[in-house]
Amino acid sequence: xxxxxxxxxxxxxxxxxxxxxxxxxxxxxxxxxxxxxxxxxxxxxxxxxxxxxxxxxxxxxxxxxxxxxxxxxxxxxxxxxxxxxxxxxxxxxxxxxxxxxxxxxxxxxxxxxxxxxxxxxxxxxxxxxxxxxxxxxxxxxxxxxxxxxxxxxxxxxxxxxxxxxxx
Numbered sequence: 001x002x003x004x005x006x007x008x009x010x011x012x013x014x015x016x017x018x019x020x021x022x023x024x025x026x027x028x029x030x031x032x033x034x035x036x037x038x039x040x041x042x043x044x045x046x047x048x049x050x051x052x053x054x055x056x057x058x059x060x061x062x063x064x065x066x067x068x069x070x071x072x073x074x075x076x077x078x079x080x081x082x083x084x085x086x087x088x089x090x091x092x093x094x095x096x097x098x099x100x101x102x103x104x105x106x107x108x109x110x111x112x113x114x115x116x117x118x119x120x121x122x123x124x125x126x127x128x129x130x131x132x133x134x135x136x137x138x139x140x141x142x143x144x145x146x147x148x149x150x151x152x153x154x155x156x157x158x159x160x161x162x163x164x165x166x167x
Contacts, residue, residue, distance in 0.1 A: 095143075
C-alpha cells in the first residue's frame with residue numbers, strides 16, 4: 001500500500017465550505033454590532049444636545065416659559081464645546097431639541113427630533129423614552145415643526161439661523 005501524504009480534494013473543499021460559513025456568520029455579527037454602535041452614538045448625541053439645551057434654559061440664554069407653547073430649538077442655536085454637527089451616519093439636515101413647560105409645576109420636558117443626510121432619523125420622542133429603537137431610516141428628509149404636544153396651542157421655533165418664529 002501507498003503511504004498517503006496530504007489532503008484529498010474533498011477534504012479541502014469541506015474545510016473551505018466550513019470556513020465560508022464561519023466567515024458569513026462573523027460578518028453578519030460584526031455588521032450588526034457596528035449598526036448598534038452607530039445608533040447608540042446617535043442617541044447619546046441627542047441626549048448631549050438636550051443637556052446643553054437644559055443648561056442654556058437654566059442660564060436664560062434661551063427663553064422657555066409659556067406652558068401653552070411648544071419650543072423647537074434647532075441645534076445650531078446650542079452652545080457646544082465640541083462640534084456635534086453630524087450624526088454617526090452623516091451631517092444633520094435638521095435636528096431640534098423640543099421643549100415644553102408643565103403648567104402645574106413649571107417642570108421642563110425635553111424631546112428630540114432629527115434627520116441626517118443618509119436618511120436616519122428620530123421622530124419626536126421624549127428624552128426619557130429615547131432609545132436606539134427610535135433611530136430608523138426613512139426617505140423623508142424633512143422635520144415637521146408643526147407638531148403640538150399635549151393641549152398646547154402655540155409653537156415657537158428657534159430656527160437654523162437663530163431667528164425666533166411664532167406659529
